[in-house]
Amino acid sequence: MKNFNIWYISTFLISLIVILPVITVFFSFFENTSNYFEILKDTFLFEYISNSFILLLGVLFLTLIFGVSSAYLVSFYSFPFVNFFKWSLILGFAVPPYIYAYSLTAFFENYGTAFTILKSLFGEGNYNSYIPKFDGMIGAILSISFSIYAYVYILTRASFFYQSYNLIELGRNLGFTKFRSLFKIIIPSARPAIVAGLALVAMETLSDFGAVDFFSINTLTTAIYNSWLSFDDLVFSNQLSFYLLLFIFTFFIVENFSRNKAKYHSPLQGGFKKIERIKLYGLNSFLAFLICFIIFFLSFIFPIAQMLYWTILYPKNYFDLNIGELILNTLLLVSLSSLILIIFSFISNYGSRVSNSKFLNFLTTISISGYALPGVILAVAYITFVAWFDDTIINFFEINSIKKMFIGSIFGLIIAYFVRFYSLSCNGIKSSYDKLSKSLDESAYLAGYSKFKTFLNIHIPYLKSSIFFVSILISLEIIRELPITLILRPFNFETFATTAYIYASQDLLEAAAVPSLFLVLIASLFIILISKYILKESND
Amino acid sequence: MTKNYLEIKNVDFQVDGNVKIKNLSLNIRKAGEIICLLGPSGIGKTTILRSIAGLQKIEKGSIKLKSKVLSSSSNHIDPENRNISMSFQENALFPHYTIEKNIKFGANRNNAAYKKKIDQKKIVKILNIEKILNKYPHQISAGEAQRASLTRALVSNPDLLLLDEPLSNIDENFKEEIQVKLKKILKEFKITTIIVTHDSNEAFYLGDKCGVILDKKLKQFDEPYNVYHYPNSVKVVNFLNRGVLVPAIVTGQYTLENEDLGIIKGNFVNEHKIGTQVKLLLQPEDLEHDDKSNLQLYVVDKKFKGTNFIYTLRTKSNKNISVFVHSHHVHQHQIDDTFGIKKPIHIKHLVCF
Numbered sequence: 001m002k003n004f005n006i007w008y009i010s011t012f013l014i015s016l017i018v019i020l021p022v023i024t025v026f027f028s029f030f031e032n033t034s035n036y037f038e039i040l041k042d043t044f045l046f047e048y049i050s051n052s053f054i055l056l057l058g059v060l061f062l063t064l065i066f067g068v069s070s071a072y073l074v075s076f077y078s079f080p081f082v083n084f085f086k087w088s089l090i091l092g093f094a095v096p097p098y099i100y101a102y103s104l105t106a107f108f109e110n111y112g113t114a115f116t117i118l119k120s121l122f123g124e125g126n127y128n129s130y131i132p133k134f135d136g137m138i139g140a141i142l143s144i145s146f147s148i149y150a151y152v153y154i155l156t157r158a159s160f161f162y163q164s165y166n167l168i169e170l171g172r173n174l175g176f177t178k179f180r181s182l183f184k185i186i187i188p189s190a191r192p193a194i195v196a197g198l199a200l201v202a203m204e205t206l207s208d209f210g211a212v213d214f215f216s217i218n219t220l221t222t223a224i225y226n227s228w229l230s231f232d233d234l235v236f237s238n239q240l241s242f243y244l245l246l247f248i249f250t251f252f253i254v255e256n257f258s259r260n261k262a263k264y265h266s267p268l269q270g271g272f273k274k275i276e277r278i279k280l281y282g283l284n285s286f287l288a289f290l291i292c293f294i295i296f297f298l299s300f301i302f303p304i305a306q307m308l309y310w311t312i313l314y315p316k317n318y319f320d321l322n323i324g325e326l327i328l329n330t331l332l333l334v335s336l337s338s339l340i341l342i343i344f345s346f347i348s349n350y351g352s353r354v355s356n357s358k359f360l361n362f363l364t365t366i367s368i369s370g371y372a373l374p375g376v377i378l379a380v381a382y383i384t385f386v387a388w389f390d391d392t393i394i395n396f397f398e399i400n401s402i403k404k405m406f407i408g409s410i411f412g413l414i415i416a417y418f419v420r421f422y423s424l425s426c427n428g429i430k431s432s433y434d435k436l437s438k439s440l441d442e443s444a445y446l447a448g449y450s451k452f453k454t455f456l457n458i459h460i461p462y463l464k465s466s467i468f469f470v471s472i473l474i475s476l477e478i479i480r481e482l483p484i485t486l487i488l489r490p491f492n493f494e495t496f497a498t499t500a501y502i503y504a505s506q507d508l509l510e511a512a513a514v515p516s517l518f519l520v521l522i523a524s525l526f527i528i529l530i531s532k533y534i535l536k537e538s539n540d
Numbered sequence: 541m542t543k544n545y546l547e548i549k550n551v552d553f554q555v556d557g558n559v560k561i562k563n564l565s566l567n568i569r570k571a572g573e574i575i576c577l578l579g580p581s582g583i584g585k586t587t588i589l590r591s592i593a594g595l596q597k598i599e600k601g602s603i604k605l606k607s608k609v610l611s612s613s614s615n616h617i618d619p620e621n622r623n624i625s626m627s628f629q630e631n632a633l634f635p636h637y638t639i640e641k642n643i644k645f646g647a648n649r650n651n652a653a654y655k656k657k658i659d660q661k662k663i664v665k666i667l668n669i670e671k672i673l674n675k676y677p678h679q680i681s682a683g684e685a686q687r688a689s690l691t692r693a694l695v696s697n698p699d700l701l702l703l704d705e706p707l708s709n710i711d712e713n714f715k716e717e718i719q720v721k722l723k724k725i726l727k728e729f730k731i732t733t734i735i736v737t738h739d740s741n742e743a744f745y746l747g748d749k750c751g752v753i754l755d756k757k758l759k760q761f762d763e764p765y766n767v768y769h770y771p772n773s774v775k776v777v778n779f780l781n782r783g784v785l786v787p788a789i790v791t792g793q794y795t796l797e798n799e800d801l802g803i804i805k806g807n808f809v810n811e812h813k814i815g816t817q818v819k820l821l822l823q824p825e826d827l828e829h830d831d832k833s834n835l836q837l838y839v840v841d842k843k844f845k846g847t848n849f850i851y852t853l854r855t856k857s858n859k860n861i862s863v864f865v866h867s868h869h870v871h872q873h874q875i876d877d878t879f880g881i882k883k884p885i886h887i888k889h890l891v892c893f
Contacts, residue, residue: 439632442595445619446626447645447696462636 007351011360014344015367018419021381022373025245028238028384044218049243051137052206052219058141059148059205060198066145067152067197070295072186075160078277079285085292086157087531092299093150094523096480098210099500099516100143103303104134105214106310106509113306136215143211146299148204152197159193160186192258199255203248207374209483214504220244224376225483234384241377252372304520310513317511321499326515330495330522332410333485334478337417338471341425344418345470348426349433350459353441354451368423375420375483382416382488383407413488420484421477428470432463469533476526479519496522543607545571545732546592546700551601551611553587560584562756563601572730574723576747576764578740580779583753585736586629589702592734593626594619605700625698629705631689633677639688640673646692658729660695666721667691682709687718694725701726701733707742719745740780744768752776770809771821774893783823784861785893790816796890800855801827801835806887818892824850824864830882831871837861839877853879 073079074086095103107113110128118127134142171181187194209221220240228237280288311318348367352360370378386406394402406412436459444454482497489498496519503512546568553561561584568575579585590596592603594610594617602612605624610617625646633642647660664670667687672680680688686709693701706722707715723746726733737743743750744764751761760772771777777785788796788804790812795805798820812818829851837853840860849865851873863881873879 436635437630437632439628439630440634442590442593442619442626443628443632443634443692444645445595446593446622446624447692448620448623449645450618450620458634462634 062145063149066149071156103306155197159190196258307517371423379487432466576743579753626702627693646696785819806890821891824862828882833880836878
């Protein structure tokens with residue numbers, strides 16, 4: 001028990017906060033619900049599950065194609081703008097699926113942007129019948145895929161990057177054609193990374209709320225939201241969450257397993273040599289450029305151009321919106337959350353480092369499982385827990401209700417963000433901490449530095465760039481986040497994401513364009529900073 | 541009774557509950573002595589250094605420095621309060637600081653509270669790292685990093701310096717020069733030092749005393765000459781790998797006989813009764829070459845070592861023995877040639893087991 005110190009207590013508390021929503025969902029599963037469950041079971045439950053499944057398959061297929069093909073081309077070949085595509089292909093992340101969905105609809109709908117373009121090019125005509133309609137399931141699949149294919153792209157490219165030789169050349173040496181090398185050597189070599197990327201995609205897809213809600217597709221996520229909002233049945237909402245969590249945790253385990261496996265596919269430190277890219281000429285060079293350009297264009301330029309077009313076309317929407325207040329609200333959420341997340345990440349990581357305890361490592365592993373929790377589930381479970389705590393514990397002691405403090409408040413919102421994004425922050429700090437050998441701490445101790453002085457003089461200066469990186473990453477996630485903010489925000493407190501959602505849900509897509517555009521631009525700035533950091537770190 | 545400068549008494553050195561070295565006792569009698577610990581990889585040499593430095597606790601025994609208990613089962617002084625410096629095998633240079641700033645970390649204690657000062661500039665010059673002072677650890681070679689780490693440890697002016705494989709990354713052609721410089725610095729500034737190494741040549745050159753650690757125990761702790769010429773067990777002989785053991789029968793107070801080599805004369809290091817079957821240690825320099833001798837063996841291998849050749853010869857009973865021959869010797873022998881051994885054979889120390 002002598003090791004039961006401040007590090008244990010704080011790490012235990014963090015794990016407890018993160019695990020509470022899961023525990024809440026678990027216990028709700030055994031509670032009685034309203035008649036809504038019976039009605040739903042006989043009517044739409046199968047549809048919710050099958051829609052979620054179809055959506056998942058479609059997105060997995062497209063993200064696999066987009067992610068692996070682009071990663072393959074920029075990793076192994078040299079063609080015009082390859083260095084630009086290397087980081088710009090990540091920019092799709094800046095466009096959340098729901099904003100992509102707005103753009104897709106705005107462009108292809110009857111009398112939409114596509115119609116306007118055709119009309120201005122060829123004059124009046126009945127173009128609506130020729131313009132394809134990407135709504136419903138196809139629209140949702142496309143929106144989510146273009147928004148999150150970068151998970152597969154980033155992990156696959158990292159895996160290719162850390163191969164210590166050009167696998168195409170190795171394949172040729174063994175008498176393989178380029179095509180055969182791709183399937184026999186290159187893809188198998190990156191398989192764990194690809195699987196890890198796809199598992200992340202799967203988790204995000206099953207968690208998606210904004211895009212499927214916009215396209216009115218009934219999935220498990222929308223069912224959870226609706227059973228809470230429309231039927232006021234929190235227990236049933238949590239029971240649906242239980243089913244969804246089972247799927248998601250399967251992918252969570254697959255992702256973790258594959259990521260660990262991917263480590264063994266990477267060369268040891270010191271044995272890494274930068275790959276020499278093969279230069280492409282003529283048609284091959286043009287085709288490689290074209291593939292990357294199309295993916296980049298469709299994932300980033302297309303939605304941003306659509307939003308920009310509407311902002312310019314309807315300037316009134318811009319002036320009607322209180323941009324200053326939205327920026328301030330966003331800054332408030334981002335700065336408070338980043339600060340709290342980083343402080344706790346330091347406590348947890350430093351605690352693990354100095355105490356060298358397996359139990360503490362186990363608690364840390366639990367505390368990073370929060371990212372697997374879909375925002376909708378998290379928010380609903382959070383409300384359920386606070387309500388239960390207030391009704392039983394607080395009521396028992398006859399203290400004033402705490403509901404107002406925790407639900408519909410900035411404080412409550414930040415707690416929920418904490419649970420959702422703690423893994424990002426903790427892992428971000430951890431990955432840099434792990435590179436700092438423990439013998440460096442020991443060298444400092446032997447030079448007469450206390451633990452605290454070592455922390456201030458060695459750890460903080462060494463980790464300052466990763467603190468910056470993690471803050472940007474958290475900011476990016478918070479600015480894109482929709483369901484948690486939507487459900488838990490204080491009354492009349494809006495962010496770019498919620499404003500865009502509210503306009504879009506009222507069918508005012510052109511008004512949704514302005515907050516969407518701002519959101520995408522700020523997110524793009526964050527992504528550029530992140531990608532520059534990663535490229536610098538990896539010396540790419 | 542004279543008090544020892546460093547006293548390690550009956551200590552079990554362990555990592556995560558696994559005892560690596562049992563019941564080790566070792567003393568450094570006076571300040572400025574250099575001790576080298578030799579042993580195969582993974583035996584626990586680094587654990588000894590880490591425990592002395594206070595980076596690991598001990599459950600049994602005690603470690604005293606200048607009569608002060610640093611570690612025991614009930615007492616543990618934190619590493620930052622021991623004034624012990626250590627140079628790690630992996631160098632442990634702070635990656636985000638220049639070499640100069642890294643060295644200043646070591647000088648921190650030197651400047652603060654301790655009277656005896658070590659001239660930092662002098663050490664930087666001796667170890668030839670002036671040109672890399674403004675560079676970062678990732679910009680220098682492994683050998684330079686090792687010298688920088690060594691400098692950092694030296695300039696802290698410690699009561700005890702611990703060096704873990706300090707020259708393992710340094711190029712062979714530069715190693716000897718650094719060994720000389722290191723010894724000069726340690727002796728000039730009277731820095732009491734424990735060096736851990738797997739290289740017996742390094743240990744024999746640097747150490748005032750050498751310890752050989754095998755099978756979780758300190759097998760031998762003595763002056764380098766004695767460790768080399770009077771190894772106290774077959775295991776030490778095998779570890780040092782400097783000779784072969786051949787069977788022989790003790791035939792007199794100063795003689796023994798081997799079936800291939802005949803009578804061998806010399807002084808027994810330990811007493812053996814006449815008629816006892818023993819194993820005699822034959823080191824390459826024990827036998828002399830003589831082309832005219834009637835004791836002819838076959839050459840099975842020849843190693844050129846610069847100043848000398850080491851010939852491996854096969855005896856009639858199919859045993860391999862090694863013989864040292866100066867490289868300027870008149871004529872060389874090839875594999876399968878015959879090779880004469882001078883008779884009568886006289887070995888100064890007869891080490892038998």
